[in-house]
Amino acid sequence: MNPGIIGQAAGLFAVTNIDDIVVLALFFAQGAGHRHAGRTIAAGQYLGFAAILAVAVAAAFGATFLPEAAIPYLGLLPLGLGIKAAVQAWRHRGRGGDEEQDPESGPGGPRILEVAAVTFANGGDNIGVYVPVFATAGPGDMTVAVVVFLVLLAVWIAAGRYFATRPVIARALSRWGHVLLPVVLIGIGVLILVDGGAFGL
Structure with missing residues (x-):
């Protein structure tokens, strides 16, 4: 075993996932006041990242489950979720950002598959980095x-939760998180589409 593999893997993970902390903090802010939101976000994050690793490992062994040309179109996932979040934020605009929501309902609770989809799409470019390393x-x-x-x-999940619960950040996210989340998701989606040249962009 390469004695430096742990350090190399840690550095590779940090470089390719630094932007994920912001998204995680927004998800934790969105889930504030919702029962089991932390577990839901963690499960979604692990599910999405496990899918990234599965595709990368398979590609390293020569099995291409996700054609390279399809990766830019993963941007449609966060784009769609961002538009959905924007519509929900618009519908509930009169309630104010600081109101407590019912832990069992309401638009603010993130869902496992939504978190997983954003994680997978946002990490789609990671696959291109991981494949040669694994190979x-x-x-x-x-x-x-x-x-x-x-x-x-x-x-990373703990860091996202930490930032979302710092008093100053928590107040800002409580007030503006419902606006920031769709903006960030739509931005990620557009960036993935444009960088990958999807639809001839």
Whole structure:
């Protein structure tokens, strides 16, 4: 086993997922006051990232489940969810951002598949980075890298929750999170589509 694989994997994860902390903080802000929101967000994050790893590992072994030309169109996932969140925010605009919502209902509670879809789409470009790394690593190093990624994912989730619960940030997200979330999701979607040249953009 390459003795430096743990450090390399940690650095690779940090570089390719730094923007995910902002999205996680917005999801945690959206889920404030909703029962089990933390577990839902964590499960969605792990589900989405597991899908990224599955595609990358498969591609490293020569099985292409997701054609490279299809990756830019993953931007449609956060774009659609962002538009949906914007519509919900518009419909509930008169309620104010600081109101408590029913933990069992309401538009603010993130869903596992929504979080997973955003995670997968936002990490679609990660696949292109992970594949050559996995392809040149032996099975042992690849396994270590995947384990490091999954451990650091828990750290990322904790960081997103931490930022969302800091008093100053929490107040700002409580007031503006319903606006920021759709803006960020739509921005991610458009960026993925444009960077990948989807639809001839």
